[in-house]
Amino acid sequence: MMNKFLGLTAMGVIALASCTAPVEQTKQEEQPWIVDRFDDIKVIRYEVPGFEDLTLQEKEYVYYLAEAAKCGRDILFDQNFKYNLAVRRTLESIYTASEVREGDEFKAFEKYLKKVWFANGIHHHYSNDKFKPEFTEAWFRDQLAAYINDENRQIEDDFLCQIIFDETLYASRLNQKEGVDVITESANNYYEGVNQAEVEEFYGKMVAADANNPEPISYGLNSKLMKDENGKIYEKVWKIGGMYTEALEQIVYWLEKAAAVANPTQREVLEALIKYYHTGDLKDFDNYSVLWVKD
Numbered sequence: 001m002m003n004k005f006l007g008l009t010a011m012g013v014i015a016l017a018s019c020t021a022p023v024e025q026t027k028q029e030e031q032p033w034i035v036d037r038f039d040d041i042k043v044i045r046y047e048v049p050g051f052e053d054l055t056l057q058e059k060e061y062v063y064y065l066a067e068a069a070k071c072g073r074d075i076l077f078d079q080n081f082k083y084n085l086a087v088r089r090t091l092e093s094i095y096t097a098s099e100v101r102e103g104d105e106f107k108a109f110e111k112y113l114k115k116v117w118f119a120n121g122i123h124h125h126y127s128n129d130k131f132k133p134e135f136t137e138a139w140f141r142d143q144l145a146a147y148i149n150d151e152n153r154q155i156e157d158d159f160l161c162q163i164i165f166d167e168t169l170y171a172s173r174l175n176q177k178e179g180v181d182v183i184t185e186s187a188n189n190y191y192e193g194v195n196q197a198e199v200e201e202f203y204g205k206m207v208a209a210d211a212n213n214p215e216p217i218s219y220g221l222n223s224k225l226m227k228d229e230n231g232k233i234y235e236k237v238w239k240i241g242g243m244y245t246e247a248l249e250q251i252v253y254w255l256e257k258a259a260a261v262a263n264p265t266q267r268e269v270l271e272a273l274i275k276y277y278h279t280g281d282l283k284d285f286d287n288y289s290v291l292w293v294k295d
Contacts, residue, residue: 038111041118057261064258071250073120075238080121080173082189083163086154088116090144097147108134109143122163123173123187130171130187137165190220193227202233217282239280248277269295 036043054062077084091113100106112133119125133140144157155163162169170187177185183196191199203219210216223235224243236243240252252274259270272288 036114038114041115043118060261061258061266064254064261068251068254068258071247071254075244075247076120078244079189080119081123081170081187082192083155083170084116084121084189087122087160087163089154090148090152090160091116093152094143094147098143105135105139109140121173122170128173128175130167130173132167133164137161140164189224191225194225194233198227198233199225215286217286219282221282221285222280237280240278242280252277265295 033045034042035045051059074085077088091109095110095113098106112131112135115124115131116122119131123130141157141161144160148157172185173187174182175185176182181196183191183194183199194202202225206219207216220235222239223237225233226236227233238244238248240248255270255274255277259267259274262270269288269291272284272291276284276288
């Protein structure tokens with residue numbers, strides 16, 4: 001769900017990035033340039049010609065979409081892995097409070113944190129493998145002792161160290177190796193307490209019941225599949241009033257501001273998206289998607 005939404009706003013974010021470029025630039029600087037490089041990642045900044053020629057209302061529209069996109073950031077982290085937010089917030093607390101910012105250990109820690117930021121979690125954005133820290137566990141535990149306390153602790157220290165340093169624990173965000181249970185052996189946070197057979201049976205029944213529908217919905221697109229204490233499997237839907245409600249309320253706040261300055265076609269698209277975030281109904285998502293393609 002969020003990936004579709006972020007696609008809608010990506011150009012707005014890129015356009016905003018160009019606003020801070022110096023007025024006078026050399027020919028080389030006018031081309032895409034590298035802001036940062038770490039591990040196998042390059043962060044590249046692009047200029048968007050024509051942004052300054054937009055009307056003030058169009059720039060305002062872009063700004064609101066960019067703000068909406070940022071409000072969905074933590075949703076992506078949580079979807080990728082149940083403990084991503086706890087890990088990230090702990091790393092950020094150490095990084096911002098650290099008084100010693102030199103040395104190989106700190107530089108390795110900084111690179112690890114940048115990788116977590118870039119990939120929206122502790123797993124590689126392409127390979128799905130968990131990142132291997134290049135700093136030692138002993139050094140990291142010293143940082144925990146120095147900068148993490150009862151007020152900013154997100155997760156128990158020993159478990160946090162297991163998550164980061166145990167290569168076998170939560171090893172892959174998506175494990176599709178032959179012969180493994182893709183649900184139980186994957187670290188993503190779309191399922192909890194269920195296995196692959198149970199997931200296939202749950203959605204298989206939905207598909208069968210809707211077999212004659214010429215426009216079937218994308219079953220399971222906007223939910224987390226879980227099992228309650230009685231063994232009943234159910235969907236926890238991402239919507240206002242449901243899962244991720246706080247972030248979605250913030251997203252809708254900015255989308256409503258964008259709709260107020262949008263042209264009629266854009267407004268229709270945004271209103272459909274806002275409706276979908278309120279209802280969580282995948283038929284509403286289909287309607288939004290059709291309008292988005294038309295726009």
